[in-house]
Amino acid sequence: MVKEKLPSVNMMNTNLKVVVLGSENVGKTALSVRYLTKRFIGEYQSDTDSLYNASIELDDSPIQLQLLDCTEIAEIDDVLGRDQQLQWADAFIVVYDICNRDSFLSASKIIKSIRSVHSHTDSPILLIGNKLDLQHRRQTGFDEGHVMSLDQTCQFYELSAADGYHTVTHAFNSLFREAKVNKKALKINKFFKSNTEKRRNSFVAKIGDMFRR
Ligand SMILES: Nc1nc2c(ncn2[C@@H]2O[C@H](COP(=O)(O)OP(=O)(O)OP(=O)(O)O)[C@@H](O)[C@H]2O)c(=O)[nH]1
Numbered sequence: 083m084v085k086e087k088l089p090s091v092n093m094m095n096t097n098l099k100v101v102v103l104g105s106e107n108v109g110k111t112a113l114s115v116r117y118l119t120k121r122f123i124g125e126y127q128s129d130t131d132s133l134y135n136a137s138i139e140l141d142d143s144p145i146q147l148q149l150l151d152c153t154e155i156a157e158i159d160d161v162l163g164r165d166q167q168l169q170w171a172d173a174f175i176v177v178y179d180i181c182n183r184d185s186f187l188s189a190s191k192i193i194k195s196i197r198s199v200h201s202h203t204d205s206p207i208l209l210i211g212n213k214l215d216l217q218h219r220r221q222t223g224f225d226e227g228h229v230m231s232l233d234q235t236c237q238f239y240e241l242s243a244a245d246g247y248h249t250v251t252h253a254f255n256s257l258f259r260e261a262k263v264n265k266k267a268l269k270i271n272k273f274f275k276s277n278t279e280k281r282r283n284s285f286v287a288k289i290g291d292m293f294r295r
């Protein structure tokens with residue numbers, strides 16, 4: 083009997099592709115730059131999507147991260163128009179501004195679109211309520227974000243890109259950890275599926291031979 087070889091952990095790809103989505107001015111770029119550089123600059127260019135490539139350490143293992151910071155997503159059609167990016171990604175960060183109610187409603191639509199495009203993979207999603215430093219202008223309660231995250235099975239943090247990098251790093255890393263596990267599970271599934279398929283084909287070929295003889 084020939085033993086099938088399971089893909090070892092080393093053979094598994096540790097590339098992670100992550101897309102950052104949300105409506106205008108919610109802090110998508112501020113959060114991405116905060117995670118990658120630990121800095122908060124204040125004003126950011128926002129007319130084009132930016133793809134950042136970075137080598138990061140996660141739990142002592144290296145990961146090649148591709149972080150795609152998108153320009154605003156205002157309408158649901160904007161999300162569906164980004165079908166290719168949704169297919170490309172292993173995980174998603176969906177941002178809203180706790181002081182902007184509309185951005186929260188958009189976040190909900192964005193998550194639903196991701197789930198409809200990625201229904202077969204259960205892609206990890208991190209929902210972020212940003213600008214927590216502006217609590218006094220809050221238009222969306224913590225509980226509302228929390229309930230949405232439970233409904234949509236995603237991770238949830240309220241935080242502030244302006245207030246320091248620790249919580250941002252913690253939230254992003256928590257998503258990347260889930261994405262890494264998810265990606266490995268998908269690979270193992272694919273491996274078993276393709277081997278089952280190969281075995282079935284070789285069985286069918288053998289039976290075919292027997293009948294032809
Ligand atoms: N007070 C406060 N301001 C923030 C925070 N995060 C971002 N900002 C500000 O909000 C504005 C928009 O931030 P961006 O990161 O450019 O937002 P964006 O979502 O990338 O915007 P677009 O790319 O135009 O869609 C900037 O003036 C930031 O300085 C935060 O946590 N607190």
Ligand SMILES: [Mg+2]
Nearest residue numbers: 110111127128
């Ligand atoms: Mg931006």
